[in-house]
Amino acid sequence: MDSELHVVMFPYLAFGHISPFLQLARKISSCAASGGVRVTFLSAAANVPRIKSLLPASTSISVVPLYLPAVPGLPPGVESTADLPPTSPAAELLKLAVDGTRPQVESLLRELRPHLAVFDFGMQWLPEVAEPLGVRTLFFSVFAAVSTAYLTVPARRLHGPAPTLGDIMSPPPGFPSAASSIRSVPAYQAADFLYIFKSFGGGACVYERVVKCIESCSAIVAKTCTEMEGSYIDYVEGQFGKPMLLAGPVVPVPPEGELEARWAKWLGGFAEGTVVFSSFGSETFLTDEGERELLLGLEMTGMPFLVVLNRPKSCTNGEQEEVRKRLPEGFEERVKGRGMVHSGWVQQQHILRHKSVGCFVCHAGLSSVMEGVAAGCQLAMMPQKGDQYLNAALFARDLGIGVEVERKGEDGSFTRESVCAAVRKVMAAEAEARKKHAKWREFLLKKELQDGFTARLVERLRELAKA
Incomplete structure (x- = not known):
């Protein structure tokens, strides 16, 4: 050869x-x-x-x-x-x-x-x-x-x-x-x-x-x-x-370029490590009920949050107006100034690495989990299909990185209360849990x-x- x-x-x-x-x-x-x-x-x-x-x-x-x-x-x-x-x-x-x-x-x-x-x-x-x-x-x-x-x-x-x-x-x-x-x-x-x-x-x-x-x-x-x-x-x-x-x-690989100005400005208005970012990748989608419970759960935390919600191409044109139509009644007014819901592509790695972002609520896709750990974000995982379920078990239970949102065993549904509880738990993680997370991040980087x-x-x- x-x-x-x-x-x-x-x-x-x-x-x-x-x-x-x-x-x-x-x-x-x-x-x-x-x-x-x-x-x-x-x-x-x-x-x-x-x-x-x-x-x-x-x-x-x-x-x-x-x-x-x-x-x-x-x-x-x-x-x-x-x-x-x-x-x-x-x-x-x-x-x-x-x-x-x-x-x-x-x-x-x-x-x-x-x-x-x-x-x-x-x-x-x-x-x-x-x-x-x-x-x-x-x-x-x-x-x-x-x-x-x-x-x-x-x-x-x-x-x-x-x-x-x-x-x-x-x-x-x-x-x-x-x-x-x-x-x-x-x-x-x-x-x-x-x-x-x-x-x-x-x-x-x-x-x-x-x-x-x-x-x-x-x-x-x-x-x-x-x-x-x-x-x-x-x-x-x-x-x-x-x-x-x-x-x-x-x-x-560390992302190239700068975070888009509108996101940098919005995220910059919050204290370090206080914002919850939620995204479910390009090919994983929540049901109407799942979207509602996620949003209301994040509202219940009292924390600032940025959520990306997308739908399959055949179901929606993906425009922001389509997302607004699905928001819970009165939601926009209640979270004005601390909650943002977006449809479409965003600079996920840039957002995760922003100093104000402290928690990543995701579907436990392997790439997304790795991006969250590498960025130093706490993880609240809501797997929706396939290998995501096993990824969540590996990271949250085997490795001690992040938590899984509690689900009903029969149908896998989750509630706003379970979303809120998972986010609050991981954001208030004790020193030992944060030390373990930091150890794995150091190992990966x-x-x-x-x-x-x-x-x-x-x-x-x-x-x-x-x-």
Whole structure:
């Protein structure tokens, strides 16, 4: 093998997957100890401009477009999950479109002859294409190891192809319960998890895709570390008999530029560490009732707050007027001067790092949690779906970072009182809890440590490429 390591990366067509792949690409391509890593990044053509905009001006990462084949029922122009409403059946058809890129991917691998191909859950066929060409394959999990350990290990097969709600409420056999805070999950979370075992139109379910990906690849790459998830990592390695190459936790790159003047001015009117900021990411949405209880709960705290509320593209035009129509009666007048509700994109990292922001109420998406911890904000987590539930358990219970908003076990609903209680609790955290939070923040932000994770990962990648 020559000195330059060539890696092809192919994430699933969702920016919640594309972003971690880009973060990994930047880490390994810029590693000073790498000896040179070149990355070729694959995605649907419509996503390429946005992906390129997220790359530094000088980079060894090139982006190659793929052209999605037409799939009956999939609307023209849909090339990522961002183009779909969250409950659309077309989300399953997008997976079939990804499957349809197989000939293009095979042709590219024949032409490029990379050493390694890093791929996602939506293309379980990739090892069948790559390995005969001498290209070693690595499955990159964009989720915390706890999610893989709880949901997508072979031990789940002991329940058969269609596990029941009761089956999923309990961890799989051999799960490291002694080292984990997770003894079971409530019914509403288990009901949400059942989605990954559901087959649509006779096709492979998400569970089957993930397990086949891992069983067929040469190794697993995970954005975690033994300090945070050691017992879960050991369990996954044992279940699959495959090594996990650890990229270290993906710590957000400090944002560029300045905070928009209107937010800087508004936030600047409050004392240090007193403002509550709430946002649920770009693809997680609250119900009407959830929005109302969140807002009234924040009002009950008596603290200043800034809330970002968005809706799926198909439900609203996202304009501020649409949000105002949904506000509780009299809410604007009651919180005038200390409460702000916004719709649309905001500079989340800039806001979290503002000195007046002390608490982050979020959905426990892994990237958002990391941004909150890195900014030094206290966390009040309100997971809404999927891996978010397990992320909240990992951080709040295993690691002692933040709290979870109390929910009803049957349907997962929450009240204004539970929102208020969680925010007040975390904002009044005792010295020991704040010390633990500070310890993890220091760990995540230690550059030498993060550089070490990357250097060791690149070394493992080179060893795998030579094998």
